[in-house]
Amino acid sequence: MVTQRERTSGAHVHTAAGGRAVTPTLKRVPWGVIALLAVVWALPPLLPEGFGLRFGRAFQLFFTAALVFSVAVFWLLDQEHIPQPKSTAGVLGSIALVYVATVGFLVAVAVAAPQFALPRPEDEVATADAAKRGEALFWKPEAACFQCHTIAGRGGTRGPELSHAATVAGSRVPGLAAEQYLREKMKGGAAYPFKVPGYVPMMPAFGQSLAPDQIDDLVAYLLTLK
Amino acid sequence: MPIDIPIVGARSAVWITGQLHLFFAAFILGAPIFVVICEWWGHRSRDERYERLAHETMKVVLLAYGFTAISGAAFGFALMGPYSDVMVHLFEKFGPLFGLYPLFFLIETVLAYLYCYTWGPLARRKGLHILIGVALNVVGTVVMLLMNAVGAYMLTPPASPESAGIWELVNNATWSGLNLHRFVANVTLGGFMVALFAAFMFLTAKTHDDRAFYDWMGFTGNFIGVATLMALPLAGYVYSKEIFLYDATIATFMMADKLSWFFVVQGLLVSLLFLGANYYMWVSIRRVTGAEPYRAYQRPTFTVILAASVVWMVPQNFLPDLVTTAPAGVAAQDIVIPERAAFLGLMMAKALAVTAIILLTFLTYMCYRRAIARGTMRWGEIAPQAQYALVFVPAVAVYTMGFMGAIRELARQDWHVYNVLRDTTPYWYTTPLGHTGVMAGIATLVFFTVMAFIFWIGFKLGQAA
Secondary structure (H helix, E strand, O other), X not given: XXXXXXXXXXOEEEEEOOOOOOOOOOOOOOHHHHHHHHHHHOHHXXXXXXXXXXXXXXXXXXXXXXXXXXXXXXXXXXXXXXXXOOOHHHHHHHHHHHHHHHHHHHHHHHHHOOOOOOOOHHHOOOOOOHHHHHHHHHOOXXXXXXXXXXXXXXXXXXXOOOOOHHHHHOOOOXXXXXXXXXXXXXHHHHHOOOOOOOOOOOOOOOOOOOOHHHHHHHHHHHOOOO | OOOOOOOOOXXXXXXXXXXXXXXXXXXXXXXXXXXXXXXXXXXXXXXXXXXXXXXXXXXHHHHHHHHHHHHHHHHHHHHHOOOHHHHHHHHHHHHHHHXXXXXXXXXXXXXXXXXXXXXXXXXOOHHHHHHHHHHHHHHHHHHHHHHHHHHHHHHOOOOOOOOOOHHHHHOOOOHHHHHHHHHHHHHHHHHHHHHHHXXXXXXXOOOHHHHHHHHHHHHHHHHHHHHHHOOHHHHHHHXXXXXXXXOHHHHHHHHOOOOHHHHHHHHHHHHHHHHHHHHHHHHHHHHEEOOHHHHHHHHHHHHHHHXXXXXXXXXXXXXXXXXXXXXXXXOHHHHEOOHHHHHHHOHHHHHHHHHHXXXXXXXXXXXXXXXXXXXXXOOOOOOHHHHHHHHHHHHHHHHHHHHHHHHHHHOOOOEEEOOOEEOOOOOOOOOOHHHHHHHHHHHHHHHHHHHHHHHHHHHXXXXXX
C-alpha cells in the first residue's frame, strides 16, 4: 500500500508501508530558515544602540546553532524509512554508534560552554593586611559574599551592591557607624532588625559560620570601599 | 587526605564508581515497578504480550543485581581510604541506617530471585506472584529511601546535627524532595531501558511475529518513560524549592554562580529527551493505517517544542560564574542578554517553556491514541529510525542522570557535609562544566557497555537456550 501526502508547499512525500525506502524530494527553499538567519545576523546591527535588543556575537552563534539543529530535526522527520544493517553485528555497531555519538555530542557541548577557572595555590593570601585578607575572603566560596553582592561590576545581584559600602553603611541605621552596622549585619544576617529596602531578607547569619577574625577582615575590606 | 588513589585520583574513582552504582540501582529499582504493572495489566487484560514483556525484562533486572552489588562494593572501597573522615562522620550519625541497609538489600535480593524464578510455578496463582512483585518494589523503595537520607543530609543537614536525633537527620530539609525526584526518575529510566532492549531485539528480529512483539514492547517502554518524564520537571521544582528554602545561598550558587551554565546544559538535555520521545511517536504513528490526517500536526508540534527548548536554554550571559569578567577584546554587552530580551533568561520564561513542551508531548500522545482508535496499528512495520530514537533517548536519559547527580553533589561546594564537615582534600573545589561533562560521559558509556553485556546474556543467550 502506498499513500501520498501533498504538502502546502507543493513538494511530495511518498510513504511506503512494509519497509520500502523512499527518499523525499528537496525542492523547497527553506525561506523560513533564511528569514530567521537574517533576523539573527542582519537585524541587530541595524537597531539603535539604546533600543535594548542588540544581541552580541555569542548570542548570534547560539541562535544559529539552534536553527541548524532545528533544520536537522525537521530533515530527520522528513525521512520515511532509513536503511538498517542486516547482520546482528551491524545492528549492534549502529546502536553503539548512535549511543557514542549522542554522548560525544553532549560532552562536546559541556566542553564548549563557558568554563570557570580552577582555584590556584597563589590565590591563598598570606598577608598582615586585614583589608586584603577580607577582600580574598569576599571572593572565596568559604564566605561567598560575591554570590549575592556586587563590587565594581562583579558578583551577584540578590543583595545590595557594595561598591560604596563604607559610604552607604553609615547611613543605614541612625546613630550606628558604618563599622558597627557592617559587623552586626554580617553576624545577624536576615535576622538583624534593619532590612535593606527592595531586597528579600535572605542573608545567612555569618556569625555562626565565620570566625570573629574573619568577620573583622571582611569589615576592614568593606570599609575601604568609599 | 590520608591516602589517594593513584593515576585517576580519589575523587574520580569515587565519582565513577558511585555514579555506576546509582545507574544500576536506578535500573533495578525502576524496572521492577514497570514489570509488576505490566504483569498485572497482562493478567487483567488477558494480553499475553505484557506477561512476556514483564518476564523477559525481569530476567535482565536479575542480572543487573550482581553489577549493582559490584559497583556498590567498589564505591565503598574507593570511599574507605581517601574519605575515611567522611565515612566515620556518616557512620556516627547514621549507624542504625547502615545496619538496616544491607538487611533490606538482602531481603530485596531474595524477593527478586523469588519473583523471577516462581514465574512458572506460580502461573496459576497469579495474585500471589504479583504480591511478591509488589513486596519486592516496596522493599526496594525502602532501600532507596534509606540511602537518600544520607545523600540528602550531606547537602541539607539539620541546623544542629550534633544534638539531632536519627529521625531528624533522616527527615532533613530535602529528603522528601529527593525521594520524589528519584522515584519518578527511576521509573522513567526503567521504561526507556526496556525500550532500548526492544529496539535492539526489533532490529535483529528474524520473524514478523518477533518484530511485532518488540515493536509493541518499545512502544510500551517509551510510553511509560514519557508518561513519568512529564512529571519530572515538577518533581525537580519541588526539590529545588526545598534547597532554596533551606539555604538561599546554595540556590544562588546553583542558578546564578558556578552552576548556572550547568542548568543551561540541563535545559538542552531535557529538551533532547522530549524531542527524542516525540520524534519516536511521530515516526511510529505512520504505521497506523488511517493516521495520515494527524501528520498535519507534526510540524507545528515540533516548531513549538524547538522554540520552547531555545527559550529554556537562552542564558543570561556567557560568563561561567559571578566573578569572571569578559575576556580581553570582548565588550560586556556582547555576552550579556540585551535588556529587552532579558525576560528570556528569567525563571518565569523557562517555566512557561517547559510547560509548553510537556503540553505538546501530551497532545502528541492524544493524537496517537485517537489515530489508534480510528485506524489499524500495523505492529512490526515501524521505520528503523524510530528504533534508533529509542536508543538515543536512554543515552540522553542516563547522561542526564549522571550530570544532574553531579550538580547535586557540587552544590555542597567545598563541604563534604554542608556547613558541618569541610572538604580539606586536594579535590575540594567545584569542577568546571567541561570536566563534569567528561565524567558524566565516561560513566554513561561504561554503564552502556555493561548493560549491553547483561542484555546480550539475558535476552539473546536466554532466548537461544
